Amino acid sequence: MFNASHFRPAQTATALSPLRAWEYLRLRREAAGLTIEQLVSRLTSSERRAEQARRLIMRLESPGASARDDAVIARIGRVVPLDVTVYRQLADDPIERHPSVCRRCGCSDFDRCSCSTSGRACSWASSHLCTRCERSGL
Numbered sequence: 001m002f003n004a005s006h007f008r009p010a011q012t013a014t015a016l017s018p019l020r021a022w023e024y025l026r027l028r029r030e031a032a033g034l035t036i037e038q039l040v041s042r043l044t045s046s047e048r049r050a051e052q053a054r055r056l057i058m059r060l061e062s063p064g065a066s067a068r069d070d071a072v073i074a075r076i077g078r079v080v081p082l083d084v085t086v087y088r089q090l091a092d093d094p095i096e097r098h099p100s101v102c103r104r105c106g107c108s109d110f111d112r113c114s115c116s117t118s119g120r121a122c123s124w125a126s127s128h129l130c131t132r133c134e135r136s137g138l
Contacts (some may be wrong), residue, residue, distance in 0.1 A: 016103065016128055018090075018095045018098060019090060019098065019101050019103065020063070020066075020090055020091070021065075021066040021067075021087050021088075021090040021091035022060060022061050022062060022063060022064070022065045022066065023090075023106075024082070024086065024087055024090050024101060024106050025060055025061055025073075025076070025080075025082070025087065026061045026106075027101075027102075027103075027104070027105060027106025028080050028081060028082040028105075028106040028107075028111070029057075029061075029076075029080050030105075030106075031081075031105040031106055031107070031113065032079070032080045032081060034079070034080065036054060036057050036058060036061075037054070039057060039076070039079060039080065040053045040054045040057065042079045043075065043076070043079060056072070057076070060072075066087075066091035066092075067087075067091070070084050070087075070088065073087050073088075081111050081113075082106070082111055083108060083110040083111040085110060086099050086101065086108050086110050086111065100124060100127055100128070101128070102122075102128065102129055102130040102133055103128045103129060104129065104130075104133040105130065105132065105133050107122060107130050107132075112130070113130060113132050
């Protein structure tokens with residue numbers, strides 16, 4: 001006869017799913033305090049190009065998407081603090097080669113945010129949370 005003592009409790013998964021390039025881009029844009037519309041307006045003043053930029057950003061922030069051309073990400077990086085190499089690693093490299101990235105603001109060792117109180121760059125509170133986000137409860 002079997003009873004509950006014969007079974008191990010199910011292991012709960014505590015590991016987060018890997019962060020992907022589209023999530024990194026969205027997190028960095030949001031950490032900069034920008035909506036997609038605000039980012040578009042800072043990237044171009046042409047109405048025709050604005051619509052193209054809007055569609056592109058929305059596509060790049062969609063699950064499964066990544067830019068083929070690093071120049072596109074570099075151009076966004078002139079407005080939003082992000083690192084093209086981090087983006088490319090998240091898009092192309094195996095998970096074990098992904099850099100640590102904060103799950104709340106998207107900062108990494110290569111594009112750190114600053115702690116609001118000290119003005120110094122943040123550090124890691126855990127493998128997926130920077131000290132700024134931990135302190136601010138973001």
